[in-house]
Every structure is written in C-alpha cells, then in structure tokens.
Amino acid sequence: MEFKLTDYKNYLNPSIIPRINNLELRARLVVEGFMVGLHKSPYHGFSVEFSExxxxxxxxxxxxxxxxxxxxxxxxxxxxYEEETNLKAYIVIDCSKSMSFSSRKDYNKLEYAKTLAAALSYLLIRQQDAAGLITYSDSVKKYLPPKASRSYLHQILFELSQISASDKTNTSESLSKVAEKIKKRGLVIIISDFFDDIEKTIKALKHFSYMKNEVIVFQILDPMERTFGFGKDAIFVDLETEEQMATQPYQIQKAYQQAMNDFTDKIKRECLNSNFDYTLIDTSTPFDKALFSYIQKRKRLY
Structure with missing residues (x-):
C-alpha cells in the first residue's frame, strides 16, 4: 500500500491503517498524517515541534x-538523554475479550487501541518523553516501565503486536494494581471500553489522582455499541461469559441508546470531576482526534 503526502487523511483513517500488518509502520504513518493535518483545518496555526x-x-x-x-x-x-526527559507516560490498555468486538470484518476495538497506543508511544519518544506500556484484562498482564530511548520504542511496539483479547474484564482491580506500580508522578493514558462495574471502575480511576498523576481516558467503542442499529432479529453472545440472549434490536434500540448515553455520560462526568481528560471515540473515528487530545494535554502540562 502506497501513500502520498497529499493523502495525509489516509494515514489517519481507521479503515485503511489497520490493513498494514507492521505496527511500527502503522504508528509512523499515523503520526506523519497527524503532523501534516496539524497545518490544515481545523487545527490551523497549531504546531508541535520535536527535538532531541x-x-x-x-x-x-x-x-x-x-x-x-x-x-x-x-x-x-x-x-x-533519558534522564532529561520531560514526562513519564504510562499507556494502559484493556485487552479483555470485550475489546474483540467488531461490527465490521477488518478490525476491532483492540486493534484500534493498539494502533492508537503505538502512535502515542511514537509521539512521546520523538518528543524526548518516556513511554511505558501496561496491559490488563482480569489482572495486570504486562508492565513495561517508561523509558525514552528509540530502541525501547521497538520493545513497546513488539509487545503491542503480541496482544490478543482474552479473559474477562476486571477493570477496577487491575487499575488499582496499576496505580500501585506508579511510584512517581506522571501521565497515565487509559484505553478501554470500560464495560465493567461502573461504580468500582470510577473508584479505581480516582486512585491515580491520589498520586497527583495527570490522566487521559480514551473510551473506545464500536459504532454499533453506540447506536444498536442492528435492525433485525438477532442472538447476542457475551464475549466474556458466552451467555446468549435472543432479541429484536429495533424494539429496544431507543432504550439501549439512552442506557448507553447514561453510561458514557457518567464516566465523562466523573472524569471531569477528577480533572481527568476524557475522550469518547468509536472505531470509525480518525486517529487525529485522539492524538490531538494528547497534544492539548501535554501543552497544558508545560
């Protein structure tokens, strides 16, 4: 697949980028597309400089x-050098089975999250910041502490490429464990669908504020999870418990949408009350929305 600089929007298109198997190339293309896009609407006049x-x-x-x-x-x-880095960032990814859901054939929520995490890592290390990676499902699966070297980026990208969705979700306990591992104040970037007990999840999120960490929350959903626009009789299977339920989606679509809006609004409200940045993204959203949220946060920190 070949891209031209003038086709920068293709670099950010989640229906195109996941077709590239090489995650490092994926990350580089997303960041390059983002950088070109910063000089065009709607970010005219906004720029970011990288320096070693x-x-x-x-x-x-x-x-x-x-x-x-x-x-x-x-x-x-x-x-x-590494000890002169400006920021230590911890990228936390939910890799439970619910993240494997997709209403399309080419990629799912986890693939979107992996691409976003790869691009963020690429951006961080290019800015001489330190990036680390933490994955979880029912427990913390992988912990790579933040480092700023270019060689460490390859290790992060390799670990990201190995992630697959598995096990049930235990977001509250996992995030609490993650908070315990972070000994020095930094930036925590959490990428999840947050399909878990909402009250426990919110309580766990607040653990990061006790350590005065800066936090960005990316809630990743599939478009169908937001609209429930299936339209015909269907049997739904819980990806984590395999429990099945037959239903007529069009009969409950309105009630479902209201429940989903209440769910996402509560997470957003609690994040804002804790001074966390919150961004709701579905897997059809170009990657620049998430990267721009990160850049805005970083500029506020310095």
Whole structure:
C-alpha cells in the first residue's frame, strides 16, 4: 500500500491503517498524517515541534555538545538523554475479550487501541518523553516501565503486536494494581471500553489522582455499541461469559441508546470531576482526534 503526502487523511483513517500488518509502520504513518493535518483545518496555526537537543546553557559539560549540529548551524546544542526527559507516560490498555468486538470484518476495538497506543508511544519518544506500556484484562498482564530511548520504542511496539483479547474484564482491580506500580508522578493514558462495574471502575480511576498523576481516558467503542442499529432479529453472545440472549434490536434500540448515553455520560462526568481528560471515540473515528487530545494535554502540562 502506497501513500502520498497529499493523502495525509489516509494515514489517519481507521479503515485503511489497520490493513498494514507492521505496527511500527502503522504508528509512523499515523503520526506523519497527524503532523501534516496539524497545518490544515481545523487545527490551523497549531504546531508541535520535536527535538532531541536543547540550547547550550552555561555550566553544561562541553562533552555533550553536538558538534555536528554546530558545524551546520554555528550554534551550540546539547544532546538530551533519558534522564532529561520531560514526562513519564504510562499507556494502559484493556485487552479483555470485550475489546474483540467488531461490527465490521477488518478490525476491532483492540486493534484500534493498539494502533492508537503505538502512535502515542511514537509521539512521546520523538518528543524526548518516556513511554511505558501496561496491559490488563482480569489482572495486570504486562508492565513495561517508561523509558525514552528509540530502541525501547521497538520493545513497546513488539509487545503491542503480541496482544490478543482474552479473559474477562476486571477493570477496577487491575487499575488499582496499576496505580500501585506508579511510584512517581506522571501521565497515565487509559484505553478501554470500560464495560465493567461502573461504580468500582470510577473508584479505581480516582486512585491515580491520589498520586497527583495527570490522566487521559480514551473510551473506545464500536459504532454499533453506540447506536444498536442492528435492525433485525438477532442472538447476542457475551464475549466474556458466552451467555446468549435472543432479541429484536429495533424494539429496544431507543432504550439501549439512552442506557448507553447514561453510561458514557457518567464516566465523562466523573472524569471531569477528577480533572481527568476524557475522550469518547468509536472505531470509525480518525486517529487525529485522539492524538490531538494528547497534544492539548501535554501543552497544558508545560
């Protein structure tokens, strides 16, 4: 599949990008499409700069001066290392079976979440920030602490590529365990459908605020989970319990939509009350919406 720079919207299109098997290439294309899109409507005038250097300051060790950059610019710049990173970010992904749902054949919620997490990791490390990865379902499955090196990005992307949806959801207990693992204040990015006990989930989310972490919540849903627009008689199967229920979707669609709106509104309201950023995204949404939410949060932090 070949893209041209002028086709930047294709880089952000969730119906196109998941066709690319290589997750690193996926992440790079999404970020490149995002960067081009920042210079076009609706983000005109908004920009973000990446740098692996900072200007020389009095007292800096001359051995850290990048002399190649000096040769090109006649200005002194210091190479930045991991300990000089601005931010430690923990990307937390729900990989329970409910994340495998899809109303289309080509990708599901988990694939969308993996692509988003890969792009965020790519952005973070390009900005000299540290990125880490945590996955969970009924318990915490994988924990990679934040680091800022380019080589570490490959490890994160490899782990993301290995994720598959499995087990039941225990969001509240898992997030509580994640909060215990975070010893230093940082940015926590949580990607989940949040299909679990809502009261327990909200209580668990608040654990991150006790440590004064900055939090971004991405609630990922399939479009059909929002609209229930199936239209004909169907048998629904719970992906986690395999429990089945026969129903006529059109008869309960209005009540379902109201219940779903109440569910997402409650999560949003509780997040805002805790000063968390909340973004509701379905899997048809271009990736720039989520990346822009992250960029806005980062700019508020610095």
């Amino acid at each position: 250097h900072r200007p020389y300051m009095q007292g800096d060790d001359l051995k850290n001066v990048d002399w190649r950059v000096f040769g090109k610019t006649e200005k002194y710049f210091i190479k930045q």
